[in-house]
Amino acid sequence: xxxxxxxxxxxxxxxxxxxxxxxxxxxxxxxxxxxxxxxxxxxxxxxxxxxxxxxxxxxxxxxxxxxxxxxxxxxxxxxxxxxxxxxxxxxxxxxxxxxxxxxxxxxxxxxxxxx
Amino acid sequence: xxxxxxxxxxxxxxxxxxxxxxxxxxxxxxxxxxxxxxxxxxxxxxxxxxxxxxxxxxxxxxxxxxxxxxxxxxxxxxxxxxxxxxxxxxxxxxxxxxxxxxxxxxxxxxxxxxxxxxxxxxxxxxxxxxxxxxxxxxxxxxxxxxxxxxxxxxxxxxxxxxxxxxxxxxxxxxxxxxxxxxxxxxxxxxxxxxxxxxxxxxxxxxxxxxxxxxxxxxxxxxxxxxxxxxxxxxxxxxxxxxxxxxxxxxxxxxxxxxxxxxxxxxxxxxxxxxxxxxxxxxxxxxxxxxxxxxxxxxxxxxxxxxxxxxxxxxxxxxxxxxxxxxxxxxxxxxxxxxxxxxxxxxxxxxxxxxxxxxxxxxxxxxxxxxxxxxxxxxxxxxxxxxxxxxxxxxxxxxxxxxxxxxxxxxxxxxxxxxxxxxxxxxxxxxxxxxxxxxxxxxxxxxxxxxxxxxxxxxxxxxxxxxxxxxxxxxxxxxxxxxxxxxxxxxxxxxxxxxxxxxxxxxxxxxxxxxxxxxxxxxxxxxxxxxxxxxxxxxxxxxxxxxxxxxxxxxxxxxxxxxxxxxxxxxxxxxxxxxxxxxxxxxxxxxxxxxxxxxxxxxxxxxxxxxx
Numbered sequence: 023x024x025x026x027x028x029x030x031x032x033x034x035x036x037x038x039x040x041x042x043x044x045x046x047x048x049x050x051x052x053x054x055x056x057x058x059x060x061x062x063x064x065x066x067x068x069x070x071x072x073x074x075x076x077x078x079x080x081x082x083x084x085x086x087x088x089x090x091x092x093x094x095x096x097x098x099x100x101x102x103x104x105x106x107x108x109x110x111x112x113x114x115x116x117x118x119x120x121x122x123x124x125x126x127x128x129x130x131x132x133x134x135x136x137x
Numbered sequence: 138x139x140x141x142x143x144x145x146x147x148x149x150x151x152x153x154x155x156x157x158x159x160x161x162x163x164x165x166x167x168x169x170x171x172x173x174x175x176x177x178x179x180x181x182x183x184x185x186x187x188x189x190x191x192x193x194x195x196x197x198x199x200x201x202x203x204x205x206x207x208x209x210x211x212x213x214x215x216x217x218x219x220x221x222x223x224x225x226x227x228x229x230x231x232x233x234x235x236x237x238x239x240x241x242x243x244x245x246x247x248x249x250x251x252x253x254x255x256x257x258x259x260x261x262x263x264x265x266x267x268x269x270x271x272x273x274x275x276x277x278x279x280x281x282x283x284x285x286x287x288x289x290x291x292x293x294x295x296x297x298x299x300x301x302x303x304x305x306x307x308x309x310x311x312x313x314x315x316x317x318x319x320x321x322x323x324x325x326x327x328x329x330x331x332x333x334x335x336x337x338x339x340x341x342x343x344x345x346x347x348x349x350x351x352x353x354x355x356x357x358x359x360x361x362x363x364x365x366x367x368x369x370x371x372x373x374x375x376x377x378x379x380x381x382x383x384x385x386x387x388x389x390x391x392x393x394x395x396x397x398x399x400x401x402x403x404x405x406x407x408x409x410x411x412x413x414x415x416x417x418x419x420x421x422x423x424x425x426x427x428x429x430x431x432x433x434x435x436x437x438x439x440x441x442x443x444x445x446x447x448x449x450x451x452x453x454x455x456x457x458x459x460x461x462x463x464x465x466x467x468x469x470x471x472x473x474x475x476x477x478x479x480x481x482x483x484x485x486x487x488x489x490x491x492x493x494x495x496x497x498x499x500x501x502x503x504x505x506x507x508x509x510x511x512x513x514x515x516x517x518x519x520x521x522x523x524x525x526x527x528x529x530x531x532x533x534x535x536x537x538x539x540x541x542x543x544x545x546x547x548x549x550x551x552x553x554x555x556x557x558x559x560x561x562x563x564x565x566x567x568x569x570x571x572x573x574x575x576x577x578x579x580x581x582x583x584x585x586x587x588x589x590x591x592x593x594x595x596x597x598x599x600x601x602x603x604x605x606x607x608x609x610x611x612x613x614x615x616x617x618x619x620x621x622x623x624x625x626x627x628x629x630x631x632x633x634x635x636x637x638x639x640x641x642x643x644x645x646x647x648x649x650x651x652x653x654x655x656x657x658x659x660x661x662x663x664x665x666x667x668x669x670x671x672x673x674x675x676x677x678x679x680x681x682x683x684x685x686x687x688x689x690x691x692x693x694x695x696x697x698x699x700x701x702x703x704x705x706x707x708x709x710x711x712x713x714x715x716x717x718x719x720x721x722x723x724x725x726x727x728x729x730x731x732x733x734x735x736x737x738x739x740x741x742x743x744x745x746x747x748x
Contacts, residue, residue: 033546033550035550036546036549036550036553039550039553039554039556039557040553042557043553043556043557043560046557046560046561047560102549104542104543104545104546104549105542105591108598108600108641112600124545124588125545125546125548125549126545126548126549126550126551126552126553126580126584127549127552127553129552129553129556131616
């Protein structure tokens with residue numbers, strides 16, 4: 023059974039590298055480049071995990087995360103951020119995000135986390 | 138003294154001289170006034186006494202002279218009553234001339250009485266009918282002077298005014314002869330002679346220097362009983378009082394008491410030289426002056442002594458005040474006296490002590506203030522430096538924050554790309570593995586720098602919970618990349634009481650300390666020790682040691698300052714961020730001297746203390 027993951031970031035190369043690594047680790051990644059795309063994609067697909075950047079043009083990651091959770095309360099979302107404001111990180115975790123990780127993403131830790 | 142500005146020349150005279158002068162002058166003035174008053178009183182007394190004596194003597198002699206005048210007048214009347222004279226006067230008959238002459242000569246006593254100069258019988262027209270006596274040769278001259286005829290029915294005998302003839306004083310005694318008209322007169326000319334006996338008695342009565350003068354009431358002739366003398370011009374105005382006058386023949390003014398002799402045209406006057414009367418005054422004045430001089434001398438002496446007692450303390454006070462003015466410390470004045478000067482001296486001493494104490498206090502205060510000022514200046518300078526540094530840091534922080542965030546994405550991509558290559562390259566050459574490692578490490582270093590920058594530019598707010606150090610250290614050690622050759626010794630017992638802190642903050646601090654320790658040991662290899670204790674003071678101590686070169690003496694605090702670094706790379710924010718995080722969690726982070734290596738001690742409050 024393929025494990026489906028949605029990788030969301032406005033940085034194309036970030037999306038590309040993350041998706042490639044996850045694919046190598048046995049995941050089946052889909053990609054999106056904005057919050058709106060992510061919300062739409064999540065409604066169509068059945069993802070085990072959403073890996074999403076917070077700071078994006080248009081809809082940001084936190085808003086998209088809330089919409090996804092509203093649609094699918096069981097969705098597992100890991101948020102990524104270049105910022106380290108503890109308030110945002112704690113708020114997101116308290117609302118059900120699996121983890122908020124800071125960029126650059128420590129891939130070993132991430133892979134350990136998501137299994 | 139130089140500070141005084143005297144108003145006038147008197148103010149320039151020292152008190153030591155001024156006081157005796159003033160006292161002397163006062164005493165002199167008093168002595169003079171009193172002496173003058175005494176002299177005046179003495180003079181008045183002397184003059185009154187003299188006047189009294191003169192009056193008494195004059196009254197006595199007026200009686201004598203008055204009595205004598207009556208006797209002489211009676212004598213003249215007796216002679217005039219002789220029938221032979223009456224007959225001859227009525228009808229000058231040469232036959233009866235002899236009888237008449239005899240009567241004239243012997244009945245008048247002219248033959249025996251040496252005072253009788255001459256006797257004459259004058260006719261009704263005043264013509265001389267008969268004349269006799271020792272002085273008859275001069276009768277023509279006497280007669281020529283004229284005799285005021287006695288008025289009809291008047292007293293039949295009386296004396297007339299004195300006249301001077303050839304330096305001798307004579308006077309007529311006149312009596313009427315019979316009752317016929319015109320009236321004939323007997324005139325007995327008598328000489329004024331003072332006998333030695335008379336003078337002796339006078340001297341006994343009025344003392345030497347005194348003289349008795351007689352004269353006419355019109356003041357025309359005066360005599361001292363021996364000869365005619367000069368006398369005062371009383372011009373018939375004789376009052377019962379003393380008169381002062383000068384007359385020829387005597388020196389100086391005379392005091393006389395004129396008294397009219399009743400029944401005669403005469404005045405009797407007792408006189409004394411004024412100088413004689415007032416002679417005791419001179420002696421009195423002399424005595425008074427001697428006493429006054431002695432008094433002035435004594436008062437000068439006393440005043441000099443007193444002023445010395447007054448001015449010596451003042452001079453001492455002046456000298457002491459000058460010492461104080463020069464900033465010195467004067468000896469105590471301490472006058473041994475209880476008067477105003479004694480009180481002044483005591484007050485001065487108190488003041489001098491006060492001035493000394495005040496000066497000392499002032500100096501102390503100035504010293505203290507100067508020290509405080511210097512401290513404040515130092516603090517100000519430090520604060521200024523801190524401010525400048527903070528401003529610099531704030532600017533850096535803003536810049537770093539935006540740059541840091543933007544760098545994280547590309548770093549992430551680089552990191553991802555390297556990781557991907559590690560995964561996809563089968564049997565890679567050693568150089569490839571090595572270079573991928575280099576990329577990964579440099580990305581980590583860059584990430585660390587960015588994290589420090591972002592952490593430092595953010596105000597740390599601790600979300601504190603009870604926290605087990607054992608588990609936290611385990612997690613950090615698992616994530617720590619430890620190069621080969623470095624041994625990490627871990628001694629954090631799981632029995633250690635929980636601390637009360639923000640796990641993220643403490644994790645970051647521990648990670649920073651471990652990373653620093655590993656870097657301090659360096660590629661040469663060595664050991665890193667981490668251990669924790671709690672010694673019952675409500676805190677836990679986490680200690681990280683390394684076998685590196687250690688922190689230089691004097692740098693233990695400096696290394697916590699932002700932007701301070703000893704590393705070739707790094708911007709010197711790691712320890713500054715760590716300390717601010719620890720402080721935000723109620724703990725402290727210090728660098729301690731170790732056994733040759735670095736030794737950092739993290740102190741955190743225990744959970745049961747913190748809650």
